[in-house]
Every structure is written in C-alpha cells, then in structure tokens.
Amino acid sequence: MDRNTAFLIAGAGLAGAKAAETLRAEGFDGPLVLLGDEHERPYERPPLSKGYLLGTSEKEKVYVHPPQWYAEHDVDLRLGRTVSAVDPAAHEVTLADGSRLGYAKLLLATGSTPRRLPVPGADLDGVHYLRRLADSERLQEVNRSASRIVVIGAGWIGLETAAAARTAGVEVTVLEAAPLPLLRVLGPEVARIFATLHTDHGVELRGGAQVAEITGTNGAVDGVRLADGSLIGADAVIVGIGITPNTELAAAAGLKVDNGIVVDERLRSSHPDIFAAGDVANAYHPLLGRHLRVEHWANALHQPKTAAKAMLDQDVRYDRLPYFFTDQYDLGMEYTGYVEPEGYDRVVFRGDTDAREFIAFWLSGGRVLAGMNVNVWDVVEPIRALVTSGQAVDPERLADPDVPLPELLP
Known part of the structure; x- marks a missing residue:
C-alpha cells in the first residue's frame, strides 16, 4: 500500500462507512481501505435496540450500504481485520496478523465497548450486553424463550x-443506581416521565438499586442479588451501564486522549494526518465552546462527513448540535441540543405531558439549551434555531402551543 496516496479507515461501522462514502463523493480516487474487526459489513446500531430487536424491521435494513457498493466504489473493505497498532511517524498501521499498511491519512472510527459489570457472577451464561448485531440476535432469542x-x-x-x-410479553425488572432513569441526561422533571412510561407498561422499576452479585445454577443465571440482600429471579440479565471509547490505539500511538481521542473542530487529532470520528472522538464544538464526546447515531452519521472533507484539506468544521432519538412502546422522541447535568435553571413544557405529546425545553437564563419533542413531529429545525440563536425567549410564549416556535425568535 502506497503510504503517499492511500487513505485508511480503522473501524467499519456507520462512521467508517460514511467517511468512505464521502471521500469518494468528494472526488478522492486514491487507494481507500476500510478495516473492520467484525465479519459483518458496516451496519447501523439503533435498530439493534429498536426495530430489529422488536422484529419489526428486517436484517437487510440495518446495513449502511448494499454489499456490492464497496466494490462499485473501489473501497477495499476488509472484514475480520483488527488494527493492533498505529505508527504515526512511519504513517503505518499494523494488523493483528502482523501485516502492515502504509497511509497518507488515517481516520480512527474505532467506536466504543460496553462497560462490564464488576460483580461476582457477571460471567455466567445468560448475562448479555448489546453492542453488535450478534448481540441483538441473541436478545431476540432471549425475548422468545425467557x-x-x-x-x-x-x-x-x-x-x-x-x-x-415487555412488548414480547416478558416480565421485566429494571435496576438503576440513580433514583430515576436517565436522571443525569434529562434531569428529574423529564426523567419522571420515562419512569412512568415503563411502570405503566408493567415494568418493575427499582431506583437506588445497588447490584451485589448475579446468582446462578450450573453456570447459568437464575437471579440478581442486591446490596440490601433482596434477590430477584431472572432467566437472563441485560447489562446497560454505559460504554467506554476505544482509545487504546490512539493512546499507544502517542495521540492526545482525554475521554476519547481529542480532536479539533475539523476532527483532526494531535497528529496532522490522523483524524477521529464517532463515539471515540472528543471533538471541539465551536458553537458550544467546549470539547464534547457524543455517543449517538447522528454523530456517527454526520461527523465522518466533516472528517473526510478535512482529510482532503477542505475548509470545514463540525458544528451540528447533538441529536438523538428513541422509540419505546408508543413513545417516539427526538432530542436536540446539549445540557450538562444541573446546567439549566428551568424546564418548560409545551403540550400534554400526561398524554405524552409535548415538547420539553431546558433553559438557562432564559436561553434554550436543548429541546425534546415527544410524539410531536417536524419541529427539530425550529428547536435547533432556538438553541443556536443564543437569545433569551419568553417562557410563557414558549409553553403556549398556539405560538409557532419560529415566532419566538426576534
């Protein structure tokens, strides 16, 4: 591989695939290698906990591109190939099999790994994590059998x-160390709505729960014991306690790492020819004036487009507001903006929270920091405009559904 012309992408998920797509769309015609440690071609992760897990969406829809796309666009997709080391000085990566590839520019889209539960019994059969396509397929079977x-x-x-x-008819207990679900992300005002959503659908939700151990019989899960001594029976356990960015390659290569690979607004790392995008990138956000690592689908979708253009020396910067969405039961939600925990002084609701058809706005000093629309659609753009304006709004008018959102801006 010619290190003077080749572009390499380490990580064949959504971010890696979108970077490759952008490079070709922007006219890059040199060697382009996309390396992935899985044996599946690049796919999107949201369906793994939503439609594909529910069985309402077919497997083919999870993939970023059809299988022939990579050959048609002269993208050298190498699956089951793990990058084990990066040598920035030599402009070279080493693969797990010992082979080496040279590069002119390198994009690290190495993603993240689920945090493991550090308690006795966490390695029993029947303890599940959700990150990869195969994980979702295992959980489908769990929902059929448990x-x-x-x-x-x-x-x-x-x-x-x-x-x-619950949709599959399984009895579910959710254990959360905080008093409410999503408390750190949404604050107590909105977290209570999600707590009620789940209890209304028959979930036993236990806040303030501390897991002491996972119990088992003959090597297989049969329950979860809490710190207070209580035991909850279970045929399976799903652990979702966060993710850790895969920064090992970057750290070993001497790149700056701090809660992810530290990159600027162009997604360039501390080495001028190495870029990062997706879950692993702790990127400077020019609108928010701080570094931010975002673990959601929209970031993996859009950030690589900026990184790819920057790799081609285009004058670009990544300044999209964080965005994420969820679908749970009959609730669909989109969230736009960013609020640090306790970084707001007021939440304003527009609509009917009891019917779960509303918009919630997080404010500080009258300025809208973020908005979340629940079962209310086609409002992301005006919410984004409110956030990016940086101007104070009238909370009473903000709460009034009869006042169109665009009219709140001067």
Whole structure:
C-alpha cells in the first residue's frame, strides 16, 4: 500500500462507512481501505435496540450500504481485520496478523465497548450486553424463550431493551443506581416521565438499586442479588451501564486522549494526518465552546462527513448540535441540543405531558439549551434555531402551543 496516496479507515461501522462514502463523493480516487474487526459489513446500531430487536424491521435494513457498493466504489473493505497498532511517524498501521499498511491519512472510527459489570457472577451464561448485531440476535432469542429478565442500567439501551422485552410479553425488572432513569441526561422533571412510561407498561422499576452479585445454577443465571440482600429471579440479565471509547490505539500511538481521542473542530487529532470520528472522538464544538464526546447515531452519521472533507484539506468544521432519538412502546422522541447535568435553571413544557405529546425545553437564563419533542413531529429545525440563536425567549410564549416556535425568535 502506497503510504503517499492511500487513505485508511480503522473501524467499519456507520462512521467508517460514511467517511468512505464521502471521500469518494468528494472526488478522492486514491487507494481507500476500510478495516473492520467484525465479519459483518458496516451496519447501523439503533435498530439493534429498536426495530430489529422488536422484529419489526428486517436484517437487510440495518446495513449502511448494499454489499456490492464497496466494490462499485473501489473501497477495499476488509472484514475480520483488527488494527493492533498505529505508527504515526512511519504513517503505518499494523494488523493483528502482523501485516502492515502504509497511509497518507488515517481516520480512527474505532467506536466504543460496553462497560462490564464488576460483580461476582457477571460471567455466567445468560448475562448479555448489546453492542453488535450478534448481540441483538441473541436478545431476540432471549425475548422468545425467557419469562423473567432483569435489566441493569436505566439509560437508553437499558430502557429500549426493557421495552422490547415487555412488548414480547416478558416480565421485566429494571435496576438503576440513580433514583430515576436517565436522571443525569434529562434531569428529574423529564426523567419522571420515562419512569412512568415503563411502570405503566408493567415494568418493575427499582431506583437506588445497588447490584451485589448475579446468582446462578450450573453456570447459568437464575437471579440478581442486591446490596440490601433482596434477590430477584431472572432467566437472563441485560447489562446497560454505559460504554467506554476505544482509545487504546490512539493512546499507544502517542495521540492526545482525554475521554476519547481529542480532536479539533475539523476532527483532526494531535497528529496532522490522523483524524477521529464517532463515539471515540472528543471533538471541539465551536458553537458550544467546549470539547464534547457524543455517543449517538447522528454523530456517527454526520461527523465522518466533516472528517473526510478535512482529510482532503477542505475548509470545514463540525458544528451540528447533538441529536438523538428513541422509540419505546408508543413513545417516539427526538432530542436536540446539549445540557450538562444541573446546567439549566428551568424546564418548560409545551403540550400534554400526561398524554405524552409535548415538547420539553431546558433553559438557562432564559436561553434554550436543548429541546425534546415527544410524539410531536417536524419541529427539530425550529428547536435547533432556538438553541443556536443564543437569545433569551419568553417562557410563557414558549409553553403556549398556539405560538409557532419560529415566532419566538426576534
């Protein structure tokens, strides 16, 4: 591989595939290698805890491109190939089999790994994590065969897998260390709505729960014991306690790492020819004025487009507001913006929270920091405009559904 012309992408998920797509669309005609440690071609992760897990979406829809796309666009897709080392000085990567590839520019789209539960019994059969396509397929089988499931962690993955299990008719207990689900992300005002959503659908939700151990019989899960001594029976356990960015390659290569690979607004790392995108990138956000690592689908979809253009020396920067969505039972939601925990002084609701048809706005000093529309659609753009304006709004008018959102801006 000619290190003077080749572009390499380490990580064949959504971010890696979209970077390859953008490079070709922008006219890059040199050697382009996309390396992935899985044996599946690039796919999207949201369906793994939503439609594909529920059985409402077919497998083919999870993939980013049809299988022939890579050959048609002269993308050298190498599956089952793990990058084990990066040598920035030599402009070279080493693969797990010992082979080496040279590059002119390198994109690290290495993603993240689920955090493991550090308690006795966590290695028993029947303890599941959700990150890869095969994980989702195992959980589909669990939802068909189990009668009782315990979900540890009430973040987005925990709640979505709980909703899928309940929809399949499985008894579900969700254990969360915080008093409410999603408390750190949404704050108590909105977290209570998600707690009620799940209890209304028959989930036993236990806040303030501390897991002491996972119990088993003959090597297989049969329950979860809490720190207070109580035991919850289970045929399977799903663990969703967060993810850790895969920064090992970058750290070993001497790149700056701090809660992810530190990159600027162009997604360039501390080495000028190495870029990062997706879950692993801790990127400077020019609108928010800080570094931010975002673990959601929209970031993996859009950020690589900026990285690819920057690799081609185009004058670009990544300034899209964070965005994520969820589907749980009959609730669909989109969230736009960014709020640090306790970084707001007021939540304004527009609509009917009891009917779960509303928009929630997080404000600080009258400025809208973020908005979340629940079962209310086609409002992301005006919410984005409110956030990016940086101007104070009238909370009373903000709460009034009869006042169109665009009219709130001067």
